[in-house]
Amino acid sequence: MEVVDNRVLLLLESAEAGGEIDVIRAEQALERAKDRLHHRKEQNVDVARAESALARAANRLKVAQRPSI
Numbered sequence: 001m002e003v004v005d006n007r008v009l010l011l012l013e014s015a016e017a018g019g020e021i022d023v024i025r026a027e028q029a030l031e032r033a034k035d036r037l038h039h040r041k042e043q044n045v046d047v048a049r050a051e052s053a054l055a056r057a058a059n060r061l062k063v064a065q066r067p068s069i
Contacts, residue, residue, distance in 0.1 A: 021064040030057035 002009040033054035036045050 016060070016063065017068075018063045018066050019068060021060050023061065023064050026057050026060040026064065029053060030061065033057060 001011075033050050036043070036050040037047070037054065039045070040047055040050070
């Protein structure tokens with residue numbers, strides 16, 4: 001993020017408005033990621049990928065719950 005003269009520059013890989021988020025799908029993704037991390041010893045799990053998926057799903061749900069501007 002860069003702020004210059006009342007202007008903000010954001011460089012993002014992706015962005016979604018809260019109203020665009022499929023909450024059910026995000027909840028399912030969150031549960032899948034939690035399940036993968038919980039069973040990582042029994043299964044061959046890419047922990048970094050599962051943690052990233054967990055964080056992404058949690059963030060999508062957080063954004064979906066925010067009131068629209």
